[in-house]
Amino acid sequence: MATRGFIGVLTLASILAGGFAWADSATITTPDGVLAELLAGNTRYLEGRSQAHNLPAARAGLAAGQAPAAAIIRCADSRVAPEIVFDQPLGDLFVCGVAGNIPTPEIIASLEYSVAVLGSKLIVVMGHSSCGAVDAALTHRHDTNALPGNLPALIDQIVIPCTVNSDPKDPGALDAAIACNAHEGIGGMLRGSQIITDAVKAGTLKLVAGVQNLKTGRFTVLK
Template sequence: MSPDEILEILMAGNKRFVENKRTNPNVSFARLTEVATGQNPFASIVSCADSRVPVEIIFDRGLGDLFVIREAGNITTPEEIGSIEFGTLVLGSKVLMVLGHENCGVVKASMDGKPVPGQIGSIIAAIKPGVEAAKGQPGNPVENAVKANVFQQIKILNSSPVISQLVK
């Protein structure tokens, strides 16, 4: 499949999800047996860890279809980039998508700028450049920050020699 065909499949699956007409492809025990010995996902998707955004469900896909990297705020730190490089270079995903979502709590926390405990601050720091880029734009500030964060993460991914070579 070409990247354009894959994107069409993803968008058609999302349309079915939105219209509550999911077909639930590739979720059978037979499919599990089929992919148990190896995987060839057609898309790699960087998504937020938010429990309201289960990637396979919102794109109406099943076992072995997607290589999903979930991290709060859909950030791309070195470990996530390594996973993405694996999904694209080693496993052969032809589409790489960074998926933001409405009302992202960690984006809102980054916008608030309040102190946070533990390692949450490292996630906030990775989102901050996108939040800063969105300041002053017309429209919904959270929506703008979510979108700017997606573009910031894409910029980071494009700095990977592995990913930039695959894009070429």
């Protein structure tokens, strides 16, 4: 972002000179600026104007280091790809994935690295429509132990805050639980990390939750 162009624009002069340089987006230095760029990238994606082409020259430059402007907690769902949905190139998003996009201790530790070492200014909890993990939490809200393998321990983290009192027959129950689960991710990060809490208090980091609509591709920030 401040250190490399967030939208991944290679300057023509630098290419002709035999090297490359990311256009300096010096104006995007705030958490709100990073969020605005992600939402602008989502609009480009929606309109078929994606710009993140990930040129070979950029790959070589990234080998020297990274400074991702934003970190993401995404669901493991194959239809959720932050780099595509936000139209960002390699090196600009620090993406952590787990089914149900929940802030497990390992995810939080990864985010702490992104914030404290790499300088990320924004963390996005990226829920999505038709989430199977949240659907399982809704369906098995009273009997997660019926789920196979290691799933109960994961799904329990969604059930307790977001579905234990839900009625699955309510047509809006799944969408409500998905939004609740994404929003809960913010509280989970603050409870689980002094590093993240301190950065938020200092104004150098912003936490937002939102939901990607799989049909439209639109990412909506939750209020």
